[in-house]
Amino acid sequence: MAQTPRSSRRRTPVEEASSPAPVVARSPSLKPETRHGILTVFVLTGAAVSALSIIGAAGLLGTYIAQALGTLFGWQRYIIPIYLAVLGIVLLFPERWHVATSRWAGFLLTLISSLALLQQFIPVADSFRQALAGRGGGYIGALLDYPLRSSLGPWAGGLILLGLFVAGLLIMLNTTLVNLLRQGNIAGRLLQSWRAWVWRRRLAKSIPQEEQNEADPEFKKKDIQDDDEDAEPSDEELDLVPIAPKPAKRVRRTISIPLDVLDGATSQPTSGNIEDNKTKIQRTLQNFGINVEMGEIHVGPTVTQYTLKPAEGVKLSQITGLNNDLALALAAHPIRIEAPIPGKSLVGIEVPNKSVATVRLREILASDIFRQRQSNLTFSIGKDVSGQPAIANLDPLPHLLIAGATGSGKSVMVNGLIISLLYSNSPDDLKFILVDPKRVELSVYNGIPHLLTPVITDTTKTINALRWVVGEMDRRYSILSQAGKRNIGSYRQDNGLDMPYIVLIIDELADLMSVAANEVEGAIVRLAQMARAVGIHLVLATQRPSVDVITGLIKANVTARMAFNVASQIDSRTILDSSGAEKLLGKGDLLFISAELSKPKRFQGAYVSEQEVERVVQFLKARAQPDYMNDIVDKPSPALGQSLEDLGDDELLAESKEVIIQAGKASASLLQRRLRVGYARAARILDLLEKEGFIGPGEGAKPREVFGEQVGLGTDQASEPQATSAGTSDEEDPESGARDENPDDADAPPDHA
Structure with missing residues (x-):
């Protein structure tokens, strides 16, 4: 069978450009979650291996690792495994422990400055030799400490290192110097609380029951009054008791409720893939022509707040109008857009967490913000x-x-x-x-x-x-x-x-x-x-x-x-x-x-x-x-014997009764003219009189009946019973002629035949 000969003609550049490129098999790239998991495994493994090496349980290679850690970190090599373990936990739960880059920088500054401070205990002339032997702050500490002590001396160099250490703590904890000093007293307060607890336990049997209700130091009521128990109250004070008559002496009762009565925290929130959601938000806004710079991410118990800063010239209404589009992109509903965040030039997008954490009341009552409250009327929100x-x-x-x-x-x-x-x-x-x-x-x-x-x-x-x-x-x-x-x-x-x-x-x-x-x-x-x-x-x-x-x-x-x-x-x-x-x-x-x-x-x-x-x-x-x-x-x-809505009308009730008995009829317009009050107040007086049984109920255009003397409320000016129809002629009330001109007055008497 003859084969078709292949053409020996060379392909033109146009034909080469238009022909499809050869397909090259590519290995699929790793997902971000996979790379993150691999890094977490390496960090946790490094923490375990370094700990075993330091205690001499990792063989010959472990000995070299321990020597290397000592050379680099000196005396601080013993807590390097703890640092790595904490880092591994942070990486393992990113949605719970989302740490900003600035805080990592603060941690590194604190670590390096602490190594240099440890190196202060080593003579400057022997600094590097001792560092190589694993003493002081190691080689890293010597690199920072040696130039400072050589040029500025031990005191000035030490102060600079101490300042760097405190600055690193402030950055890492994202707090103020005042709060840092206050938090530094926690250990002292805990020791004081423990000693007080031991003292109360020893003396519990010898203290009367009413004196055992002493508040714990962390929940001691803030005394905002004089607690002098021996002071005899004066007669004037006895007359000013607002709630109940008080005895000759009153002792302030204090009841301290232990926090153990309440349940502790039981769950943590799950926000999903934070970085993925962050990218989706930015990409969705860019699709609508809105450029933003993503900011910090705050993981709360119910929602995760993604902050962003819009570019100049972007109206906030453009972002808030994309609420449904963002919800579609994030596959989350409902989302809430806070534009702007009060006190910041940022917009917050609140996305519901995959799983919601339960905020326990005990967490709030045990927090520093509640213990440092300025008023005893403070209550927990969440x-x-x-x-x-x-x-x-x-x-x-x-x-x-x-x-x-x-x-x-x-x-x-x-x-x-x-x-x-x-x-x-x-x-x-x-x-x-x-x-x-x-x-x-x-x-x-x-x-x-x-x-x-x-x-x-x-x-x-x-x-x-x-x-x-x-x-x-x-x-x-x-x-x-x-x-x-x-x-x-x-x-x-x-x-x-x-x-x-x-x-x-x-x-x-x-x-x-x-x-x-x-x-x-x-x-x-x-x-x-x-x-x-x-x-x-x-x-x-x-x-x-x-x-x-x-x-x-x-x-x-x-x-x-x-x-x-x-x-x-x-x-x-x-x-x-x-x-x-x-x-x-x-x-x-x-x-x-x-x-x-x-x-x-x-x-x-x-x-x-x-x-x-x-x-x-x-x-x-x-x-x-x-x-x-x-x-x-x-x-x-x-x-407040009367209805609260009728306060202020009592002084007119008696006068209103006299006017009605004199006129022989009852209507709002009559009281308006005679008492010179508005319609609302006149109608309210009629309701009061009807409730007392002095007058009958209104029945559209029919006259109200007057029952003054029948219920014993008549005055001496009423010479005969007034239980008649209020349809007296206009001659008895010359001012009532104007009533005939108002056919809509429900209290007006009908025209007489």
């Missing part, structure tokens, strides 16, 4: 998006609104607030009034010594309690005025036990507003406007964030608000006056805003379980009994 503990002070807030959908973490936050205040305050410093219309959330606190009255579940008793609190507020103002004090803080410096703080907590505001909206709103508004100076604070919680529950007056006077997950942007705006709460993840994820914050800030609320609450309550019950005031809910305050 952790911010960077994982730092967050607290708030109820004193400057001074009231708090908590709202969110069912199951979003609202009741857990209320429990966390109560437990935080119980940890910080004795029963003589703080009193609670707890309102729980749902009957299942706060009833567990019945019996603790901090309660003024048992947990209130009845609406009528709640209204009586609101009246009592308003009356207590007025009475405290009178006390401060007589004492010449401006607020409760200055008064308590001289009379600490006489005026405790009062925190009124309403767990479901919507239930009360649906029954007695006007009265409840009036009391809340008045307390919110005036109660701070006398130490009365409100905490309002609701799961129905609608405008008929969170009214404009309540929002105007309660500026500190917490919003948990809600169903719509409208609900978010009702709570915060801004959107964002509809994008929260639930389970304690919240936005918090106060007068000090320019825009809402995101936190993961601290979790406290029912079992933990029960343990705290049982601990308190076993050490003190409550001193209830039953008159708070059994009867209204004498100063």
Whole structure:
């Protein structure tokens, strides 16, 4: 079979360029996660081998490794394996231990300067020979120490090295010099705490029970009043007791709740591939023509915040408008864009973590920020998006609104607030009034010594309690005025036990507003406007964030608000006056805003379980009994015997009755003309008179009946019973001629035939 001869013609350059390139098999490149894992294995293996070499358990090669470590690091070779092990752990959990490059630089500066400081113990003339022998700071320390000591002397050179060491610590810990000095005292404080614990254990049997309730040093209540137990209270002090009559002598009760009652941390967050998400964010923005420079990454318990700095000329609205596009690229929903981050020229993109960490209340109460609190009204919020503990002070807030959908973490936050205040305050410093219309959330606190009255579940008793609190507020103002004090803080410096703080907590505001909206709103508004100076604070919680529950007056006077997950942007705006709460993840994820914050800030609320609450309550019950005031809910305050909305109308009631009896009829326009008041007040007076039975109900255009003398409320000017129809002729009331011109007056009598 003949073969076709191959053409001997050479291919032109154009044909060579257009022909496909030969396919070369390439080995697949390693994934970033694989390279990262290999590095982690090498570092951890190096830590183990170096440790075995130093203790002589790695054979001949281990001996050489130990000599090399001694030559390089001197006496510090013994802790090099620890450094490597810590580095390996950081590499093993990058989403939990994301360390910025600047902190690595600080660590290297600290390490090198510490080696040079160790070399200070070696004579300068023999520095390198001793370093090669594995003494001092090794060869690395000698390279830095020798020039400094040779040119500046030991003192000046040592000060420079010490300065470099401290600077490295500041960079590595990302803290200030003041905080560094404060943290340096931790060991001393722990030793002092241990010695105090041993002393208390030895003397526990010889100390009376009431004297054993000493606070631990880390949770010692901040004394903000005079605790002179031998001082005999004066008669004037006995007359100024706001809560209950006090005995001849009062001893301040202190109850220290141990942290062991609460559960510790149980989980860590998982944010996924941080570097991959960082690249996706930058690439997605570039696809839409937005150039950004990526910044730090903060891994929080619920979300991971990626910070970025837009290029000049980029509008923030361009970035916020790409919310859905970024969510699609990251395969995460929902994401929240904070533009800009308050106090920074950065934009934050908050991406939900793969797994959410539970923030325990114990973590916050044991943190330095809570132990160094400036007020005993400080309570736990949780952790911010960077994982730092967050607290708030109820004193400057001074009231708090908590709202969110069912199951979003609202009741857990209320429990966390109560437990935080119980940890910080004795029963003589703080009193609670707890309102729980749902009957299942706060009833567990019945019996603790901090309660003024048992947990209130009845609406009528709640209204009586609101009246009592308003009356207590007025009475405290009178006390401060007589004492010449401006607020409760200055008064308590001289009379600490006489005026405790009062925190009124309403767990479901919507239930009360649906029954007695006007009265409840009036009391809340008045307390919110005036109660701070006398130490009365409100905490309002609701799961129905609608405008008929969170009214404009309540929002105007309660500026500190917490919003948990809600169903719509409208609900978010009702709570915060801004959107964002509809994008929260639930389970304690919240936005918090106060007068000090320019825009809402995101936190993961601290979790406290029912079992933990029960343990705290049982601990308190076993050490003190409550001193209830039953008159708070059994009867209204004498100063507020009438409905709160009708205050200020009493002085016109008697005059209104006289006008109605003289005219023989009752209408709003009649009272407007005779009493010279507005329509709203005249109509309110008619409602009061109808409630008393003085007049009959309005029935459209039909006249109201007057029952003055039938109920014994008539005056001497009424010469005959007034239980007749109010349809008297206009001759009895010359001014009533104008009524016929207003056919829409519901209280006007009909024309006579």
